Structure formats: structure tokens, C-alpha cells
Amino acid sequence: MFKSINKPLFTLSVLFNCAILIGIGSGYWSQPYTIAFILTMVGLQFLSPKFWWTTFLSIISLLLVYIPIFPRITNHGNLEIFIGLFLLFLLVYKFKSITANTFRPKNISYVFRYTLIAVYFMAGFHKLNAGFFSLSETCNLYVSNNLNTLLFGENFKPSLFLIRSSQIITIIVEMLIPFGLLHYKTRKISAWALVLFHFYLTLCGFSNFSALAGFLLTGSLINFNKIEKNYKAFKAVRLYVFFSMLAVLTSFFITRFNLVENTLIRFCNGVIFNLGWLLFFYFLITKTTYKKQKIKPTLLPFIPVLFIILWSGQAYLGLSNSGNLTMFSNLVTEANRSNHYLIDTQKTKIWGFEENLVTIIKISDKYKWEGAGTLDGYALPLIEFKTQVAKWSQKYEGPIECILIYNGQSIHVDDLKNSQFNDAKWWYPLIHYRRIALDGSNGCSW
Structure with a gap:
């Protein structure tokens, strides 16, 4: 057959x-x-x-x-x-x-070229922000950390010139070089x-x-x-x-x-x-x-390009800012402190989910954002917090105690499972937000 x-x-x-x-x-x-x-x-x-x-x-x-x-x-x-x-x-x-x-x-090569260019370009576009071009918090340091440690030892610190050069090279490779395939x-x-x-x-x-x-x-x-x-x-x-x-x-x-x-x-x-x-x-x-x-x-060839732009551009409209080519970009999309050089999310956001925040003051270390990121001292959009609570409720037995701030009030919740924060709607998991550091840093995230 x-x-x-x-x-x-x-x-x-x-x-x-x-x-x-x-x-x-x-x-x-x-x-x-x-x-x-x-x-x-x-x-x-x-x-x-x-x-x-x-x-x-x-x-x-x-x-x-x-x-x-x-x-x-x-x-x-x-x-x-x-x-x-x-x-x-x-x-x-x-x-x-x-x-x-x-x-x-017909045109199969052009479909591949345009798709590749769109993927690289959007990945680079997200990096056009103050966080990525920081000399101390840039994701370039995070990405290369394990390799640098292996090659040069734990005490190795790249020079400021090397850091800046790697940032510029990354942007050139992602946003310019792929166009040469045309x-x-x-x-x-x-x-x-x-x-x-x-x-x-x-x-x-x-x-x-x-x-x-x-x-x-x-x-x-x-x-x-x-x-x-x-x-x-x-x-x-x-x-x-x-x-x-x-x-x-x-x-x-x-x-x-x-x-x-x-x-x-x-x-x-x-x-x-x-x-x-x-x-x-x-x-x-x-x-x-x-x-x-x-x-x-x-x-x-432009159909996948349009799809990639729309999928990746959600972050600037108030929707998902994780899993859509924003990886390792230091991008911040909150309306009041967006760090992108070209897009002001105060003017582009249609949905305000990311501004409706829950600040976690204290919670057990076993309850993590997406199973990986600690949450003490971080904030999450309400719908993201409810999504995480739903996951914790299915995964862990016993009460989930938490101290948080919501709507300006400090709340001690004895068990999140039996609280107002455990009523996630079916579509909440489809909008994926990162955790937000309260110290204003632009931590690296995939």
C-alpha cells in the first residue's frame, strides 16, 4: 500500500x-x-x-x-x-x-522560507525591549550560562562588550539573516x-x-x-x-x-x-x-506568515505572553510597565486580563507556576492564578493554604480549593500568562 x-x-x-x-x-x-x-x-x-x-x-x-x-x-x-x-x-x-x-x-520552498522568516522575525521582535538589552538581566546570559560554566568555570563573567555583542548578533541573526534565504x-x-x-x-x-x-x-x-x-x-x-x-x-x-x-x-x-x-x-x-x-x-506563502504574526502578537493585545515565540526575550507586556521599544501596550491592549492581578505573599514551595516557578513574591493575572489553583487541586491532596493580595486587600485563605479562586472556566488554560516579579525585574522565561 x-x-x-x-x-x-x-x-x-x-x-x-x-x-x-x-x-x-x-x-x-x-x-x-x-x-x-x-x-x-x-x-x-x-x-x-x-x-x-x-x-x-x-x-x-x-x-x-x-x-x-x-x-x-x-x-x-x-x-x-x-x-x-x-x-x-x-x-x-x-x-x-x-x-x-x-x-x-508548487511554491513549497517559498512556504518554508516565509514560515521560517516569520518564526525567526517574531522571536527577534519580542527581544526589542529594555530588558533584553540590559547588561545584567538579559536572557542571553541565562541561555549561555550552563555552557559558559562548563567551558570557563562557575566564576566566569562575560565582559560587557561580549554581552552587548551577543545581544546585537542575536537580533541580526533572527531578524535580518533569514531574509537572505529569499x-x-x-x-x-x-x-x-x-x-x-x-x-x-x-x-x-x-x-x-x-x-x-x-x-x-x-x-x-x-x-x-x-x-x-x-x-x-x-x-x-x-x-x-x-x-x-x-x-x-x-x-x-x-x-x-x-x-x-x-x-x-x-x-x-x-x-x-x-x-x-x-x-x-x-x-x-x-x-x-x-x-x-x-x-x-x-x-x-503568506498564510502561515499571517498566522504566526497573529499567534505571536497576542502578547500585545492582552492575551497569552508565553509559549508563542516570546521565549527568552525579557518581554514585559503589562500596560503600566511595558518595556518594548516599539509597542506601547497601553495603546494596543484590547483585553485587560493581565492587569487584574493576584499577588502571592506566602504559599508552600510545592505549589509552583506551571510546576516549575516558585510563586512567593510574585503576581499572576487572576485567570492564570485560577488555572494554577485548579491544577493544584487535582494534583495534591489536603488544603492549600495561601496568603495573597487581591483588589488591594490582604487575604488569608485556609484552603484555595474551597475559595473563590477555584472556579476556573474552561477557556482559562487557553490563555497562558507568565508570573510577574514584584521587584520590577524582567526575569527570563521560556
């Missing part, structure tokens, strides 16, 4: 399968059965191109895990949901032509800049985002007319798959047997993943022919 498909489409299916695998399995194996299943699906593709369809089984398994907690997952996780749903739709809609190997989508003369150098950028980010522990970026970048580079003859680039796909699988298995064994410190798990994963990353993109970039294409412009 399932035959091999053409090499460009197989390459893309493999890389998205690896993106799913790395995205969920690069660190702790919090979903061991799901990861093991996806690992098997990727392994089948390593054995034969006839198993291209296993990517869609991986997508379904990922959706079963992610949809119930959407959008309260990583930024790349939300993107993988959107892309996965689109690919499932495409498989059903074009099943006959795909399986008959007659599917030749022109055939600058495509190669732009691709190398992005490959090296993600090589570095992977060493910092972000192979999960790099794997998704690799899928988008590959779709932006592939010459769909010539790659059938490009055996070396196609062969390198197996190297990419092999090292992706090895990287995830390494994370498992490190976690299972406590082989290294927890902070080094993602670094070890990234070192192995980078081997396949560099080998694959070396062959793809150097062996691909870059020529001027004469394709009639259509609106199709």
Missing part, C-alpha cells in the same frame, strides 16, 4: 519526525512510552524510505500528549502541533497523489549563518528548537528539481537520523543511571545531535544548486 516517495518529501518527513523526537526526548524522558514509540518510528525510517508514513504516526502520538495541555507547552511544541495538524490534513487531502508519487506542490545569491551564506547559530544554541541545551528549525531550513533549501540526483545529500539524511536517535538514547541512559549532573543532560544530547546536524547540512548546502526561480507569486 505504501510505496517510497520522492527524496525531497521523504527528507522533509524524516526531519519533522526527528524534530518531534528531539522536541520531546532531548532532556528528561517525562513521557517514556511516547518517546519510545516515536523513536521506533524514526528507526524504521532509518532502515528504509518505505517507512516515510511513520512520521504521521509520530504526529498523532505527539498530539495525544500535547493537545490536552495546549498551549501550555514549549514554543517549539506549539509550532509542532500546528505543523503536524497541517501535515495530517495534507496527507488526507492529497493521499492518492502522495502515495502514487505524483504530488508536486534570494538565490545570498541563500547559501544565510543558511550557514543559521546552521552555526543553532549549532551554538544546541550546545546551550536547545537541540529541541534546533531540530524544528532544521526542518524549516531544509524545506527552504531543497532544490525539488535536482535533489533526486544529489545522492550525497540524501545519504546524509541517515546520518542525521542516526545521531538524532543516539542523542535521545543518550539522554535516557544519563537520566536512568545518573551518569552526569542534571544540568549536563541537554549538553551531552546537543553534542551528539550536532554531529548529525553539521554533516547533514554540510552536504545539503554544498551540494544543492542555487539558481533563480521563475515562479508566479501566490498568496499561499
